[in-house]
Amino acid sequence: MAQAGTSRRDLLKGLGIGVGAGVASVIGAGQVAAAPMVGDAPKADADTSAQRVPFYGAHQAGIVNPRPAAGIIASFDIVATDLDQFETMMKLLTARIAFLTAGGAVAMRDPKLPPEDSGILGPDIAPDNLTVTVGLGDSFFEKTDWGKALKPNALDRMTQFPNDALDAALCHGDLSLQFCANTPDTAIHALRDIMKSLSEYLVMNWMMPGDVPQAKPAADGTTPSARNLLGFRDGSGNPDSTDEAKMRQVVWVTPENGEPGWALGGSYQVVRLIRNKVEHWDRTPLQEQERDFGRRKISGAPLDGGPNATERDVPDYSKDPEGKVTSFLSHIRRANPRTPETEANLILRRPFNYTSGALKNGQIDQGLIFICYQADLGMGFITVQSRLNGEAMEEYFKPFGGGYFFVLPGVSGPGDYLGSTLVSAARSL
Numbered sequence: 001m002a003q004a005g006t007s008r009r010d011l012l013k014g015l016g017i018g019v020g021a022g023v024a025s026v027i028g029a030g031q032v033a034a035a036p037m038v039g040d041a042p043k044a045d046a047d048t049s050a051q052r053v054p055f056y057g058a059h060q061a062g063i064v065n066p067r068p069a070a071g072i073i074a075s076f077d078i079v080a081t082d083l084d085q086f087e088t089m090m091k092l093l094t095a096r097i098a099f100l101t102a103g104g105a106v107a108m109r110d111p112k113l114p115p116e117d118s119g120i121l122g123p124d125i126a127p128d129n130l131t132v133t134v135g136l137g138d139s140f141f142e143k144t145d146w147g148k149a150l151k152p153n154a155l156d157r158m159t160q161f162p163n164d165a166l167d168a169a170l171c172h173g174d175l176s177l178q179f180c181a182n183t184p185d186t187a188i189h190a191l192r193d194i195m196k197s198l199s200e201y202l203v204m205n206w207m208m209p210g211d212v213p214q215a216k217p218a219a220d221g222t223t224p225s226a227r228n229l230l231g232f233r234d235g236s237g238n239p240d241s242t243d244e245a246k247m248r249q250v251v252w253v254t255p256e257n258g259e260p261g262w263a264l265g266g267s268y269q270v271v272r273l274i275r276n277k278v279e280h281w282d283r284t285p286l287q288e289q290e291r292d293f294g295r296r297k298i299s300g301a302p303l304d305g306g307p308n309a310t311e312r313d314v315p316d317y318s319k320d321p322e323g324k325v326t327s328f329l330s331h332i333r334r335a336n337p338r339t340p341e342t343e344a345n346l347i348l349r350r351p352f353n354y355t356s357g358a359l360k361n362g363q364i365d366q367g368l369i370f371i372c373y374q375a376d377l378g379m380g381f382i383t384v385q386s387r388l389n390g391e392a393m394e395e396y397f398k399p400f401g402g403g404y405f406f407v408l409p410g411v412s413g414p415g416d417y418l419g420s421t422l423v424s425a426a427r428s429l
């Protein structure tokens with residue numbers, strides 16, 4: 001007997017007859033595609049699930065490779081402080097990330113036991129562009145004598161800036177995990193896998209899922225920067241992440257930074273959860289919005305560009321010494337005054353938009369998971385944020401969480417593990 005609810009389409013499919021114009025289509029000789037049902041999974045435009053970011057390398061993945069559409073940032077406390085336990089934990093974490101980012105079949109277990117995998121991706125895990133980037137926070141290093149001795153020089157507990165309203169429950173942590181993937185399901189699957197596999201070592205503090213809106217490529221094949229939840233293109237002024245020499249200067253810890261030897265190839269990660277007052281913003285005149293960011297809303301072009309300027313044009317502040325075109329209070333002029341001296345303060349931004357339900361005051365909780373990477377935390381984020389203190393955009397921004405972490409150097413190959421240089425250095429103390 002046919003199942004209730006599927007009988008009509010199955011019967012029509014069997015007869016090769018469509019349900020009606022626009023809902024069933026001929027897909028081959030004598031075959032008709034069934035009309036989609038309300039419970040059917042949405043169809044992807046293209047199958048990108050096989051896309052894979054290499055896990056092994058001098059640096060961790062998830063920093064200079066392009067952001068996929070989904071992200072999660074999560075902070076944990078590490079229960080293991082003993083060096084041997086820490087090493088075991090890091091080896092396990094490395095093995096899980098190596099598997100999840102490569103993909104593969106889920107092992108079947110005796111049904112009397114809990115299943116090997118959550119099952120949310122089905123029996124085969126696709127790589128889906130997944131990266132998992134691991135950082136260690138100040139509190140981790142401060143727990144032990146070896147940690148204190150080997151802490152990266154600039155790593156500290158994130159302090160409150162003048163416009164912040166930090167919620168202690170959403171700040172700091174011993175370990176950060178940044179998940180990036182083509183789909184939110186892949187990102188959350190990886191988080192759940194790691195939490196289950198490392199449940200005796202990691203306790204979650206806070207997490208925030210986010211996304212990057214997709215954009216169609218332009219006629220010349222380039223893709224514009226994604227828009228944030230204030231409607232502006234976000235990323236135009238980022239240093240070129242495909243320029244390896246630039247990334248060595250801006251992002252990666254090198255011998256010039258004077259950090260402990262084990263940290264070479266790592267990077268400082270800053271996470272800031274920043275609420276956007278979107279209702280207030282949506283009632284702000286366009287010319288004020290553009291003045292306060294310092295860029296055009298539609299094109300992303302700097303304000304000193306002509307009518308055909310694009311987001312890739314570089315503002316020339318030397319021709320605007322009084323700030324008449326691009327205000328001194330504007331976000332981009334404060335963030336990067338583009339003088340020879342401020343070249344040393346460049347950062348690589350990798351933000352995600354977030355939406356998190358309603359606030360108690362009846363407004364939408366939306367904003368930016370601001371994430372940036374730099375070789376020197378003081379010269380990078382802290383200097384840039386200090387310049388931004390008092391900017392015009394403070395009226396619409398409210399930072400409420402986040403933390404500072406040090407992203408470990410990469411894993412050289414299957415015999416290596418995340419944090420191996422730190423463990424060796426600790427053993428040699």
Ligand SMILES: C=CC1=C(C)c2cc3[nH]c(cc4nc(cc5[nH]c(cc1n2)c(C)c5CCC(=O)O)C(CCC(=O)O)=C4C)c(C)c3C=C
Nearest residue numbers: 228232233234235236237238274332335336368370384385
């Ligand atoms: C301390 C660093 C920064 C914080 C925090 C920050 C928050 C923040 N930014 C936007 C939106 C935009 N930012 C843009 C540029 C930009 N922002 C920073 C730094 C911080 N932003 C820098 C260094 C720059 C580049 C400046 C330059 O080189 O010209 C822009 C313009 C487009 C772009 O370059 O990406 C937008 C838009 C939001 C919404 C936000 C917090 C919620």
Ligand SMILES: [Fe+2]
Nearest residue numbers: 331332335349
């Ligand atoms: Fe910004």
